[in-house]
Amino acid sequence: MTIEMETRAEQTENGWLDQDGFEGPFRPGNGPRSDPKGKFPTGPSVGEHMPDVRCIDADGEAFDLHADRGDSPAIFLFFRSAVW
Amino acid sequence: MQELADAGARVYALSYDEADALKDFQQAYGTTYKLLSDPDSMVIRHFGLLNTLIAEDDHPWFGIPYPGTYVLDAEGVITHKFFENNLAVRVGPEQLVRAVCGESISVEAIEQVAPTEANARVYLDGDNLPACVQRDLVADLTVPPGRHVYASPAPEGTVAVTLELDANPRIVKRELIRPPSEPHSLGASGEEFQVHHDRVRLRLPVTINGGLTVDNDSPAVTLSGILKWQTCDDEVCDIPASERFELSIPVEGPIMPSFMGPDDQDSPEPNAGKHFQRMIERRQG
Structure with a gap:
């Protein structure tokens, strides 16, 4: 899959306006504002079993998604950062 | 929640x-x-x-x-x-x-005011529109027993049920989400079309336009548009119907800070400067 960068933007007093009209300090197509244009990878599909996730939690403890959730339904978010 | x-x-x-x-x-x-x-x-x-x-x-x-x-x-x-x-x-x-x-969980009964007519209701699934958070504009249509409405694409000369939002620079909308439809064949010709029965729910994801939310003169946004449909039974189609809607939805300011950077003062994260610097140093090896 070739992934294209969304770079359409308009400069404003406060930063940059993207093609949807959202304004931010970074110009679209740069750093944290590197959004894809058109199709982009979204990982496993609906209907597939969620791959296991093994990493650490905020306490530094080992984490295993399916072991932790047991037989509960779950919402799993991939987000960019809690720092910026 | x-x-x-x-x-x-x-x-x-x-x-x-x-x-x-x-x-x-x-x-x-x-x-x-x-x-x-x-x-x-x-x-x-x-x-x-x-x-x-x-x-x-x-x-x-x-x-x-x-x-x-x-x-x-x-x-x-x-x-x-x-x-x-x-x-x-x-x-x-x-x-x-x-x-x-x-x-x-969110199904509320729609009062059937006229048993032979479809009843429509359009509302926002949520109390307000904060910046960046997507919510669904929902259209519920109740189709009378023994009748159907056409799914999209509708047969030529008929109207598929659809929800259209009037152009509004303060709203970013995404593709309309339609419920699964069922095949229906016409007795005479045997032609098959996709239809909906009973209760139809359309969802249109909308987000308030981030750059335009800080507007003290206008703390609400108007979501207006039209819901269109056409009810039919096996023999007769009614003339296409529609219902306009106009909702005034409170707008909340950005819930995320506009500044994205390592300055503690403007960042959502305590010790952001320290963490940000460490992220850079660690990756520079």
């Missing part, structure tokens, strides 16, 4: 932040969902979500995922996915509740 807890759903959120940065965030905001740390983006890569539009030496941005959300059932099967091209649009809590709990 209470509805998610009632459904027994667990909530997890993973980022490329260090564990102690997540801990600071958790303590500052009293979050109860589990925050997960993937500082080398191993999980992010394993899922194929690494944002490869960012150069590997562009620190500290390299390593972030294309953000998105999966909803899993009790067996661990993915039932819904929410991914957006624009980082300024995030899945709303109501949308997640509907995905986890199914539609039934």
Whole structure:
């Protein structure tokens, strides 16, 4: 899959306006504002079993998604950062 | 949210932040969902979500995922996915509740005022529109017994049920979500078309336009448009019907700070400057 960068933007007093009209300090197509244009990878599909996730939690403890959730339904978010 | 807890759903959120940065965030905001740390983006890569539009030496941005959300059932099967091209649009809590709990939680009976006519109702699934948070404009249509409305695409000369929003620069809308339809064949010709019976719910995801939310003179946004449909039975089609709607929805200011950077004063994260600097240094090796 070739992934294209969304770079359409308009400069404003406060930063940059993207093609949807959202304004931010970074110009679209740069750093944290590197959004894809058109199709982009979204990982496993609906209907597939969620791959296991093994990493650490905020306490530094080992984490295993399916072991932790047991037989509960779950919402799993991939987000960019809690720092910026 | 209470509805998610009632459904027994667990909530997890993973980022490329260090564990102690997540801990600071958790303590500052009293979050109860589990925050997960993937500082080398191993999980992010394993899922194929690494944002490869960012150069590997562009620190500290390299390593972030294309953000998105999966909803899993009790067996661990993915039932819904929410991914957006624009980082300024995030899945709303109501949308997640509907995905986890199914539609039934929000189903309210529509009073059938005239048993032979369809009844329509359009409303926002949520109380307001804050910046960046997506919510659904919902259209419910009740189709009388023995009748159907056409799904999209409708046969030539008939009208498919659809929800259209008037142009509004303050609203960013996404593609209309239609319910599954059923095949229906016409007795005379045997032609088959897709239709809906009973109760039809259309969802149009909308987000308030981030750059235009700070408008003190206009703290509400008007969502207006039209719901169109055509009811038929096996022999006769009614003339196409429509109902206009106009909703005044309160707008909330940006819930995220407009500044994205390492300055503690403007950042959502305590010790952001320290964490941000460390992210860069660690990646520069």
